[in-house]
Amino acid sequence: MSSRKLLVILLAVVFIIGAVGSAGASSSYVNSFSSTYPGSATASFGCSICHTSAPTRNAYGTAFGNAGHNYKMIEAQDSDGDGATNITEINAGTNPGSSASKPPSAPVACTGYTYSAWSACGSNGQQTRTVLSNTPAGCTGTPATPAVLTQACSTGPVACTGYNYSAWSACGSNGQQTRTVISNAPAGCTGTPATPAVLTQACSTGPVACTGYNYSAWSACGSNGQQTRTVVSNAPAGCTGAPATPAVLTQACTPSTIACTGYFYSAWHPCSYDGQQTRTVARNIPANCTGTPATPPVLTQACTPPIIGGCTGYTYSAWSACGSNGQQTRTVVSNTPGGCTGTPSTAPVLAQACTPPTTGACTGYTYSAWSACGSNGQQTRTVLSNLPAGCTGTPATPAVLTQACTTAPVACAGYAYSAWSACGSNGQQTRTVLSNLPAGCTGTPATPAVLTQACTTAPVACTGYTYSAWSACGSNGLRTRTVTANTPAGCTGTSATPAVLTQACSTGPVACTGYTYSAWSACGSDSQQTRTIVGTTPTGCTGTPSTISVLTQACTPPTTTGTTLYMQRCSACHGSIQRSQVRGATVSEIRDAIENVRDMRHLRFLSGARIRAIASALVTTTPPPPPPPPSDGVHPDGWLNQHPDFVDRNGTSSCKVCHGDTLQGGTGPSCYSCHRSGGDDDGDDDGDDDGDDDGHDD
Numbered sequence: 001m002s003s004r005k006l007l008v009i010l011l012a013v014v015f016i017i018g019a020v021g022s023a024g025a026s027s028s029y030v031n032s033f034s035s036t037y038p039g040s041a042t043a044s045f046g047c048s049i050c051h052t053s054a055p056t057r058n059a060y061g062t063a064f065g066n067a068g069h070n071y072k073m074i075e076a077q078d079s080d081g082d083g084a085t086n087i088t089e090i091n092a093g094t095n096p097g098s099s100a101s102k103p104p105s106a107p108v109a110c111t112g113y114t115y116s117a118w119s120a121c122g123s124n125g126q127q128t129r130t131v132l133s134n135t136p137a138g139c140t141g142t143p144a145t146p147a148v149l150t151q152a153c154s155t156g157p158v159a160c161t162g163y164n165y166s167a168w169s170a171c172g173s174n175g176q177q178t179r180t181v182i183s184n185a186p187a188g189c190t191g192t193p194a195t196p197a198v199l200t201q202a203c204s205t206g207p208v209a210c211t212g213y214n215y216s217a218w219s220a221c222g223s224n225g226q227q228t229r230t231v232v233s234n235a236p237a238g239c240t241g242a243p244a245t246p247a248v249l250t251q252a253c254t255p256s257t258i259a260c261t262g263y264f265y266s267a268w269h270p271c272s273y274d275g276q277q278t279r280t281v282a283r284n285i286p287a288n289c290t291g292t293p294a295t296p297p298v299l300t301q302a303c304t305p306p307i308i309g310g311c312t313g314y315t316y317s318a319w320s321a322c323g324s325n326g327q328q329t330r331t332v333v334s335n336t337p338g339g340c341t342g343t344p345s346t347a348p349v350l351a352q353a354c355t356p357p358t359t360g361a362c363t364g365y366t367y368s369a370w371s372a373c374g375s376n377g378q379q380t381r382t383v384l385s386n387l388p389a390g391c392t393g394t395p396a397t398p399a400v401l402t403q404a405c406t407t408a409p410v411a412c413a414g415y416a417y418s419a420w421s422a423c424g425s426n427g428q429q430t431r432t433v434l435s436n437l438p439a440g441c442t443g444t445p446a447t448p449a450v451l452t453q454a455c456t457t458a459p460v461a462c463t464g465y466t467y468s469a470w471s472a473c474g475s476n477g478l479r480t481r482t483v484t485a486n487t488p489a490g491c492t493g494t495s496a497t498p499a500v501l502t503q504a505c506s507t508g509p510v511a512c513t514g515y516t517y518s519a520w521s522a523c524g525s526d527s528q529q530t531r532t533i534v535g536t537t538p539t540g541c542t543g544t545p546s547t548i549s550v551l552t553q554a555c556t557p558p559t560t561t562g563t564t565l566y567m568q569r570c571s572a573c574h575g576s577i578q579r580s581q582v583r584g585a586t587v588s589e590i591r592d593a594i595e596n597v598r599d600m601r602h603l604r605f606l607s608g609a610r611i612r613a614i615a616s617a618l619v620t621t622t623p624p625p626p627p628p629p630p631s632d633g634v635h636p637d638g639w640l641n642q643h644p645d646f647v648d649r650n651g652t653s654s655c656k657v658c659h660g661d662t663l664q665g666g667t668g669p670s671c672y673s674c675h676r677s678g679g680d681d682d683g684d685d686d687g688d689d690d691g692d693d694d695g696h697d698d
Contacts, residue, residue: 029069036071041093049097056602057572060086060097066567066576081521110139110476113147121155123188124462124486125494128501134476137516138535142476149480149501152494160189160426163197171203173238174412174436174444178451183489184426192427192454199430199451210239210376213247221253223288224362224386225394228401233435234376242377249380249401252394260289263297271303272311272335274343280317280331299331310342311335321389322354362391365399373405375440412441415449423457425490462491465499473505475540512541515549523555562617565610569603577617587615 029050034043047054050061057065060079063086067073075087079096082089084103086096092103112135118127131147162185168177181197212235221227231247263281271277281297313336319328332348364387371380383399414437420429433449464487473479483499516535523529530552536545566577574581585593590611594600606614658668 037090040090042090045095049095058097108136108139110134110141110143112143121153125152126150126483127153128482130480133539147502150499157190158186159191160184160193162193175202176200177203178432180430181428187485197452200449208236208239210234210241210243212243221255222383223255224383225252225255226250226383226399227253228382230380231374231376247378247402250399258286258289259291260284260293262293269334271305275302275305276300277303305341311340311344313344314348322356324356326353326356327351328354360391361393362386362395364395377404378402379405410438410441412436412443412445414445423455427454428452429455459492460488461493462486462495464495477504478502479505509542510538511543512536512545514545527554528552529555562613566614566617583618585618587612590615
């Protein structure tokens with residue numbers, strides 16, 4: 001018989017003996033487990049603690065064998081990969097060898113957040129994000145630290161390319177409607193867009209009858225106890241015809257006393273031959289003031305006289321009203337003849353006696369000229385003063401300040417504008433067309449209205465925020481919002497007060513519609529990977545989703561090393577790869593054993609590549625050096641974990657010197673104080689009875 005075939009037979013025999021020995025020892029391992037962990041309900045799982053089906057070990061049984069059958073050494077491992085350590089499962093009474101059996105999860109307090117990505121950097125130098133969920137997954141409560149939802153950022157300037165407009169105005173009587181520029185776009189941009197803003201457009205509207213008036217503001221209260229206003233236009237805008245009710249242009253008022261501070265002058269007279277020209281005071285200012293201004297009027301100034309003959313007389317102003325002193329005065333308007341030079345030889349007569357009027361009640365009015373006829377078929381005038389001069393009180397009859405008139409249509413030639421707006425962040429300011437000019441004109445002016453102009457404005461510091469709407473209330477009892485812009489519009493910098501982006505809230509129960517899963521497990525040798533349900537969605541929901549959870553999917557198993565495959569599939573019977581009883585087995589020998597040895601046929605699923613990997617590992621793995629033997633009767637540190645290798649390589653003969661011929665005690669303790677008692681009754685003289693020669697029970 002060839003040595004190669006002999007090796008195959010020995011391999012099969014060893015496998016069978018190991019399997020039988022393992023099965024025979026199973027009850028002792030359960031007893032050993034119970035004595036190691038008294039009171040643990042895990043012992044009720046029996047052989048399935050270490051085996052899927054005898055003699056195949058599960059992950060916990062494999063770890064137990066690799067640890068020299070020492071339960072304590074693998075307590076910190078999570079052999080079945082269910083998220084609970086072996087000792088946690090043993091204390092909870094679940095099976096550390098089965099991922100289907102695990103302790104219930106205790107509630108975990110939320111300690112942090114899962115965020116969305118940061119938003120783009122806004123014009124306010126801020127970017128934001130929102131809270132997607134609390135962490136860790138499935139936790140309860142609100143984290144102690146608030147969510148960080150804003151941070152400062154910087155972004156390069158963005159050129160303005162367009163405009164944000166107000167709504168179009170109503171169609172005006174000039175066939176135009178207007179709008180204004182609210183801001184440039186995009187938000188926070190700099191510079192002026194290349195294309196001008198479109199602020200007017202033609203429109204058409206049917207004729208609307210005029211029903212009322214748009215008035216100017218009331219004038220100051222006159223000394224006659226009246227104040228006036230004028231009709232600016234008929235209403236509604238663009239209407240036709242005259243309103244049925246007359247305009248109310250005067251009302252009684254109580255005049256306030258205003259001190260006179262200056263003068264309103266006539267034009268300067270021509271320069272006289274004496275090198276002087278004069279003017280007169282038409283009235284004091286402001287209108288209807290009382291008293292004499294503190295500064296005297298400037299009524300003469302030097303000038304260059306014309307070259308002409310000598311002056312012989314005077315041109316006078318009209319006599320003033322007769323004063324209470326019985327005198328009235330006049331002034332020299334110019335010398336005569338016109339353009340003369342020098343001073344007349346006779347003095348001017350500038351005062352004369354008169355009879356002062358008797359001061360009494362006012363009985364009438366002095367009016368301004370009638371205004372031009374308005375588009376409403378009305379013309380107006382104002383009260384200049386009461387009559388007679390110096391009278392007191394209000395005339396019994398009201399002033400007549402309006403009258404009907406007829407005017408020919410006048411073509412519109414220009415516009416009456418509103419004041420310019422404040423300078424915008426786009427370097428533009430705007431105004432609107434109030435009406436066409438002249439008042440009451442018809443048609444559209446030939447020149448378009450000028451509604452925008454460039455301007456320069458000083459930067460305005462940001463003092464607040466414009467927010468989005470609040471989000472729905474989250475399961476963490478919070479709702480959020482984001483900063484959409486800083487205020488006031490076009491401001492620069494960051495507001496001194498932080499944005500308020502979260503607030504507490506409460507929400508009613510929400511039905512669960514889906515699941516939150518753990519990550520997919522590694523791909524198994526059966527080409528399947530699994531995951532577990534971590535929670536339901538949306539967060540904080542109640543009830544069971546109507547859809548079925550997806551917990552398995554097909555996958556392509558990763559390439560596994562030969563050493564790993566051996567430890568997973570072969571080490572339970574043949575020992576660790578460093579101490580393997582079949583080191584040096586070839587690919588064909590391993591295939592023959594799988595096909596012909598009954599207890600190895602369950603490995604037929606191994607592919608050729610995996611068998612080649614196992615064979616390569618059995619050839620290339622270097623066994624560890626044997627541990628040092630006892631010195632002077634004392635074992636070295638770590639001997640407890642090293643002595644199986646020593647027994648594998650040297651047998652137990654040297655052990656008997658201290659532990660006795662039967663290993664039950666000599667000068668040293670009995671080996672069976674740790675190993676199962678009963679002696680070496682399997683005929684291999686290795687000090688145990690498990691049918692192999694490794695010196696310890698399996």
